[in-house]
Amino acid sequence: MKLSEIGEFGFIERFTPHFNNLLTPGTKGIGDDCAILPMNESEEMIITTDMLVEDIHFLRNKISAQDLGHKSLAVNLSDIAAMGGRPVGSFLSIAIPKNIEVEYLDALMNGYYQLSQIFRVPLLGGDTTRSIDKLTLNITVIGQVKKGHARLRSMAQTNDIIAVSGPLGDSAAGLHAILNNYPDDKLTSSLIKSHNHPMPHVNEGLWLAQQAGVNAMMDVSDGIASDLKHILNASDKGAVIELSDLPVSPQMKQFSQKYGHNTYELATSGGEDYCLLLTIDNKMAEKIIQEFQQQFGHELKSIGQINREKGLRYELNGKSIENLKNGFNHFI
Numbered sequence: 001m002k003l004s005e006i007g008e009f010g011f012i013e014r015f016t017p018h019f020n021n022l023l024t025p026g027t028k029g030i031g032d033d034c035a036i037l038p039m040n041e042s043e044e045m046i047i048t049t050d051m052l053v054e055d056i057h058f059l060r061n062k063i064s065a066q067d068l069g070h071k072s073l074a075v076n077l078s079d080i081a082a083m084g085g086r087p088v089g090s091f092l093s094i095a096i097p098k099n100i101e102v103e104y105l106d107a108l109m110n111g112y113y114q115l116s117q118i119f120r121v122p123l124l125g126g127d128t129t130r131s132i133d134k135l136t137l138n139i140t141v142i143g144q145v146k147k148g149h150a151r152l153r154s155m156a157q158t159n160d161i162i163a164v165s166g167p168l169g170d171s172a173a174g175l176h177a178i179l180n181n182y183p184d185d186k187l188t189s190s191l192i193k194s195h196n197h198p199m200p201h202v203n204e205g206l207w208l209a210q211q212a213g214v215n216a217m218m219d220v221s222d223g224i225a226s227d228l229k230h231i232l233n234a235s236d237k238g239a240v241i242e243l244s245d246l247p248v249s250p251q252m253k254q255f256s257q258k259y260g261h262n263t264y265e266l267a268t269s270g271g272e273d274y275c276l277l278l279t280i281d282n283k284m285a286e287k288i289i290q291e292f293q294q295q296f297g298h299e300l301k302s303i304g305q306i307n308r309e310k311g312l313r314y315e316l317n318g319k320s321i322e323n324l325k326n327g328f329n330h331f332i
């Protein structure tokens with residue numbers, strides 16, 4: 001059987017139950033943004049790991065070494081943020097092909113360090129090895145969270161408001177600009193920056209985990225169309241998303257019009273936004289959304305609601321969009 005027949009998640013499901021049988025009380029394993037391990041009376045340890053492989057996750061001639069170092073750590077910090085945790089240290093293992101210069105590696109580590117410094121996360125160790133021709137980076141980040149405060153994908157409740165902590169689709173637009181060699185101008189440069197240099201919402205995640213009304217949380221890595229389904233499956237719920245409520249930047253809108261991309265499709269399926277996707281008790285949502293804006297100076301945007309139905313449905317101005325693709329095509 002080919003792996004493509006069952007996919008990445010199908011593969012993971014084949015072995016997960018065996019390992020879940022070995023879990024000790026208070027430990028959460030495979031299936032969320034981070035694993036959780038008991039630590040002491042008041043804290044839990046959270047751990048995430050992510051691998052970036054050249055030509056699969058990045059093209060070496062399309063991202064600067066500095067940005068690659070930044071991004072490889074950023075995507076891991078984003079998973080710590082998704083649990084509402086504080087990052088405490090990272091490990092970096094790197095497989096280096098012969099054709100890479102020391103100056104390239106210095107720039108890569110400088111990008112990694114600059115982001116480490118922002119969130120005060122020391123590099124604690126790792127491994128270096130040779131590779132034949134591809135650069136591969138594997139990062140593990142350890143964090144901590146107040147006992148019982150971690151937000152899981154399984155915590156969504158019926159009638160919760162669904163919200164995101166940043167604009168959607170900028171990164172996907174940036175990726176299109178990179179892959180299609182669109183001119184690097186004022187319009188594309190900020191979108192390309194969103195793709196190559198994402199800033200994880202660590203402080204936002206910490207603050208949100210302190211709010212009693214915040215239920216499920218994860219980060220947006222594959223796009224909400226795919227990510228929200230993880231929350232719905234884990235929580236055994238359904239959801240409606242109102243397309244006109246999706247937070248889309250003016251640059252992304254302008255970019256879509258100019259280059260003939262579909263705004264809603266980029267916003268729902270583009271991925272790599274690395275903002276937070278969460279569900280909030282509907283009685284507390286308005287207050288939390290208001291206070292978030294005051295606290296961070298950017299928007300926490302309500303985009304839909306959790307319900308008892310099965311699956312994810314889209315509406316545009318209150319009307320169901322039956323065929324997502326066709327529905328989207330009307331609004332290019």
Ligand SMILES: [Mg+2]
Pocket residue numbers: 033078079082218219220221
């Ligand atoms: Mg994640």
